[in-house]
Amino acid sequence: MDFENLKFDIADQIGVLTVNRPESMNALNSQTLHELEAALDGLAVETSLRALVITGAGQKSFVAGADIRELAELDAAQGRARALRGQRIFRKIETSTRPIIAAVNGFCLGGGCELALSCHLRVASENARFGQPEVKLGLIPGYGGSQRLARLVGRGRAFEMLLTGDMIGAEEAYRIGLVNQVASPDQDLLEVAHELCRRILKNGPLAQEMVIRAVNHGLECPLDQALELEASLFGLSCASEDGKEGTQAFLEKRKPDFTGN
Numbered sequence: 437m438d439f440e441n442l443k444f445d446i447a448d449q450i451g452v453l454t455v456n457r458p459e460s461m462n463a464l465n466s467q468t469l470h471e472l473e474a475a476l477d478g479l480a481v482e483t484s485l486r487a488l489v490i491t492g493a494g495q496k497s498f499v500a501g502a503d504i505r506e507l508a509e510l511d512a513a514q515g516r517a518r519a520l521r522g523q524r525i526f527r528k529i530e531t532s533t534r535p536i537i538a539a540v541n542g543f544c545l546g547g548g549c550e551l552a553l554s555c556h557l558r559v560a561s562e563n564a565r566f567g568q569p570e571v572k573l574g575l576i577p578g579y580g581g582s583q584r585l586a587r588l589v590g591r592g593r594a595f596e597m598l599l600t601g602d603m604i605g606a607e608e609a610y611r612i613g614l615v616n617q618v619a620s621p622d623q624d625l626l627e628v629a630h631e632l633c634r635r636i637l638k639n640g641p642l643a644q645e646m647v648i649r650a651v652n653h654g655l656e657c658p659l660d661q662a663l664e665l666e667a668s669l670f671g672l673s674c675a676s677e678d679g680k681e682g683t684q685a686f687l688e689k690r691k692p693d694f695t696g697n
Contacts, residue, residue, distance in 0.1 A: 441468040442475055443493070449486040450633045451479060452626065454493050461500030462492040464522075464547045473525045480532070486641060487633040488532075490555060491539040491626065492548070498540040498564070499548025507575070519578030522547065526554035526579050531652060533645035535636050539629040540564045540615065545603070550579040553588060556648065558615040559632060560606040561625045566614060567603035587655065589613050640678040641696040 443454040453475060455462040464472075479485055492498040510518060529536050529551075538552040540560040545567045552558050552566075560566075568581045576582060577598070586594035589612045597604065609615045619628045636644065646669045654662035673679045677697040685692035 439471040439475065441465075442471045444475060444479075446482075446485060449484060449637060450630055451482075451485050451488045453479075453488060453490050455491070455499055456493040458492075458494035458496070460503070461497040461543060462494070462548070463500055463503045464551070465503035465506060469522060469525060473528070476525065476528045476532075480528075485534060486637055487534055488536045489539050489626065489629045489633065490529075490536060490551065491629070492541060495541055495561075495563070497542040497548070498538070498544040499551055500543045501546030501548055501569075504573070507573075515578070522550070522579035526550060529554040530556075530584075531648075532556075533648050535633065535644065535648070537629050537632060539625050540566075540606075541625055545569055546577070546581075547579050550577060550581040550584070553584040554580060557632065559617045559619060559625065559629050560609060560615045561619050562606050562621055564606040564609070564615075564618075565603045566597075566606075566609045567601065568598050569601035569603070571599060572601040585614075640673075640682055640692070640694045642676050642678045642694075643673055643682075646673055 441455065441457050443456045445452045455464070455468060455472075457463060457465075457468065479488060507515075535557065536555045538555040538558045540552055540558060542561070542563055543565050544552050544560075545565070546569060549566055549568055568577050568585065570576050570578075570581075582594075582598060585597065593612050604612075604614075606615065606618045610618050617628060617632070619625045650662075650666050650669050654665055657665065678692075678694045681694060682692045
């Protein structure tokens with residue numbers, strides 16, 4: 437895939453999608469959003485891909501937000517349309533049945549924080565800084581930040597970040613559950629993300645897809661309905677070839693050979 441503002445590489449079933457606008461702190465302008473959607477649509481049918489890492493070029497920024505010059509020109513209808521577009525794109529990340537990990541280096545602000553929030557997991561470098569500073573511009577998040585942040589860290593922490601617009605560091609983000617892992621200074625951030633991917637890829641791919649569906653759909657349902665969904669997916673996993681292979685391998689004390697069926 438050839439893009440102006442993105443780079444993509446794949447090796448050993450793990451893809452790395454890099455927002456590549458370091459001169460603009462990797463800000464998400466309209467062109468980058470367009471390319472991101474095109475990339476996600478292409479990767480959705482890429483059979484050699486089992487996990488994806490999203491990161492930003494350079495050491496200063498993951499994604500420092502949206503392009504403020506573009507936002508300053510929007511009226512109400514245009515703002516709503518832009519928000520719906522960003523939400524649609526980030527929803528494709530969230531609902532992907534392949535695990536997607538954000539590798540956050542440097543500033544992760546505004547639309548960048550919303551991008552990271554839409555991923556299934558987040559790892560961060562020690563210099564990472566997270567924030568939803570839209571209120572400082574007289575705006576609010578538009579790509580799902582007000583909704584995903586509260587679901588991830590709770591209402592009180594979300595209100596604090598959203599209403600103050602203040603940034604938090606990587607360790608604080610880890611403490612409140614915003615990130616899953618912080619890379620130490622002697623660790624390579626992408627290698628940390630790859631190692632997490634490799635741990636995931638050892639397991640049954642069909643089961644992983646079902647886990648993502650169970651969590652995503654279950655959070656949107658009343659508990660009784662969510663439990664019914666889990667029971668149905670559990671039944672399907674029991675009847676799957678991977679389920680039979682995994683349980684038999686355990687009984688035979690060998691590594692399973694999963695096929696994704």
